Amino acid sequence: MASALTDKLSRLVKEMRGQARITESNVQDMLREVRMALLEADVALPVVRDFIARVKEKALGQEVLGSLKPGQALVGIVNKELAATMGEGVSDINLAAQPPAVILMAGLQGAGKTTTTAKLAKHLIEKRKKKVLTVSGDVYRPAAIEQLKTVTRQAGAEWFPSTPDQKPHDIAVAALDYAKKHYFDVLLVDTAGRLAIDEALMQEIKDLHATLNPVETLFVVDAMQGQDAVNTAKAFKEALPLTGIVLTKLDGDSRGGAALSVRQVTGAPIKFAGVSEKIDGLEVFDAERHAGRILGMGDIVALVEQVAAGVDMEAAQKLAAKVKSGDGFDLNDFLGQLQQMKQIGGLSSLMDKLPAQLTAKAGQVDMDKAEKDIKRKEGIIQSMTPLERRKPELIKATRKKRIAAGAGVQVFEVNRLLKEFEQMQDMMKKMKGGGLMKLMKKMGGMKGLGGGMPKMPF
Numbered sequence: 001m002a003s004a005l006t007d008k009l010s011r012l013v014k015e016m017r018g019q020a021r022i023t024e025s026n027v028q029d030m031l032r033e034v035r036m037a038l039l040e041a042d043v044a045l046p047v048v049r050d051f052i053a054r055v056k057e058k059a060l061g062q063e064v065l066g067s068l069k070p071g072q073a074l075v076g077i078v079n080k081e082l083a084a085t086m087g088e089g090v091s092d093i094n095l096a097a098q099p100p101a102v103i104l105m106a107g108l109q110g111a112g113k114t115t116t117t118a119k120l121a122k123h124l125i126e127k128r129k130k131k132v133l134t135v136s137g138d139v140y141r142p143a144a145i146e147q148l149k150t151v152t153r154q155a156g157a158e159w160f161p162s163t164p165d166q167k168p169h170d171i172a173v174a175a176l177d178y179a180k181k182h183y184f185d186v187l188l189v190d191t192a193g194r195l196a197i198d199e200a201l202m203q204e205i206k207d208l209h210a211t212l213n214p215v216e217t218l219f220v221v222d223a224m225q226g227q228d229a230v231n232t233a234k235a236f237k238e239a240l241p242l243t244g245i246v247l248t249k250l251d252g253d254s255r256g257g258a259a260l261s262v263r264q265v266t267g268a269p270i271k272f273a274g275v276s277e278k279i280d281g282l283e284v285f286d287a288e289r290h291a292g293r294i295l296g297m298g299d300i301v302a303l304v305e306q307v308a309a310g311v312d313m314e315a316a317q318k319l320a321a322k323v324k325s326g327d328g329f330d331l332n333d334f335l336g337q338l339q340q341m342k343q344i345g346g347l348s349s350l351m352d353k354l355p356a357q358l359t360a361k362a363g364q365v366d367m368d369k370a371e372k373d374i375k376r377k378e379g380i381i382q383s384m385t386p387l388e389r390r391k392p393e394l395i396k397a398t399r400k401k402r403i404a405a406g407a408g409v410q411v412f413e414v415n416r417l418l419k420e421f422e423q424m425q426d427m428m429k430k431m432k433g434g435g436l437m438k439l440m441k442k443m444g445g446m447k448g449l450g451g452g453m454p455k456m457p458f
Contacts, residue, residue: 031056034052034055035048038051050085055077059077083291086270086290087263090284093271093272094243095124095128099185099186100176100184101216102176103217104212105191106242107219109192113193114138115277116220117148118134118154119274120218121186121188122156123282125157130186131183133182133184134158134187135187136171137172139166139168139171151279160178160179173211192205206240217240218242218244219233219266229261237265237267245266246270270285271284330392335378335381338377376413377417377420379407379409380403380407380409
């Protein structure tokens with residue numbers, strides 16, 4: 001959906017360049033393109049109609065202010081209405097209850113409920129400093145119970161055991177009693193899913209809701225489901241008083257219609273989005289920022305947050321001090337930069353958050369290949385002795401053969417890595433000599449980016 005809308009709107013902005021005002025004619029042209037993009041993205045038809053009507057009403061006859069061109073003004077209106085459709089602002093999770101605050105996770109099988117339960121546990125531990133207990137009520141799939149046990153351990157939370165021969169009601173009561181006695185702040189209950197909506201599933205989850213009286217009932221939905229997600233959302237909304245939605249697989253190659261549809265269909269705010277398969281791949285959902293991503297504006301705020309969370313600032317400062325003092329930049333430092341890149345989520349994760357115009361040139365780059373290349377370089381350096389890493393000038397033909405064999409690569413790949421290292425070493429020397437601005441000018445493209453770019457240690 002993002003690329004389709006971005007392409008269509010970018011083309012319209014170019015076509016409308018030079019026009020003095022927004023007219024009914026150019027609004028109709030834009031709305032036709034936007035309508036097609038939304039329908040192709042599998043957004044529910046009632047949602048599309050409502051969205052188009054709101055944009056048309058706000059756009060017609062609007063004066064173009066200041067230096068804005070009509071195309072830019074229209075994109076601004078679309079951006080604002082996209083955010084409004086998905087729920088303006090941020091809806092935080094509600095924990096205002098006598099501990100333990102119970103959160104009930106609902107949704108169909110395959111939506112990612114179990115993994116999302118663990119991701120949410122990690123979020124609550126790290127961001128809200130809560131003591132979290134998880135429990136599985138999915139007695140129909142023994143593997144789901146074991147899966148929750150594994151991912152809960154990865155999240156750093158505690159898992160309450162349950163078995164397939166127990167009743168979900170009894171499991172819930174026992175888990176709640178344990179959580180109270182052991183002073184847990186939050187109890188996360190992973191419920192059973194089905195491959196389709198059925199009466200038994202709905203009755204079971206209604207009973208669990210009545211037993212637990214949760215402060216939050218979160219509907220977990222696969223962002224790749226499209227129209228099916230809307231039908232599922234309706235059924236769960238009729239059965240349960242949903243308080244929020246978690247969109248999973250938002251990083252997948254999806255048409256993305258669910259993100260625009262479920263908020264309007266259920267009336268419940270989107271609270272979280274699953275953005276990767278990793279245990280920390282859960283983001284608080286911000287409608288305005290997600291609208292920006294859809295329109296190719298990127299999400300620089302999320303990019304800075306991701307870098308800030310993943311970067312080892314102490315190591316970065318040590319490296320800066322080392323370069324400034326004139327000490328040589330060695331292969332240990334080079335390895336550190338590669339590992340920092342992995343730590344902040346890799347190239348594809350960073351590129352996803354950049355504006356479309358900045359990533360257009362990189363569109364031909366195979367991100368999977370680039371990330372494999374980083375791992376290969378890491379392997380080459382780790383095949384060197386500590387002395388070789390400190391003094392790369394020692395690495396001659398015999399040593400290169402040994403290093404290549406140890407890393408499982410060809411000698412030419414060792415040579416290529418050493419050449420890249422020498423280039424970075426030269427760069428570091430220029431930075432030390434106060435030539436940083438000259439270096440940036442030589443690299444080109446820095447003009448117009450402003451001085452507010454975050455400093456990254458790679």
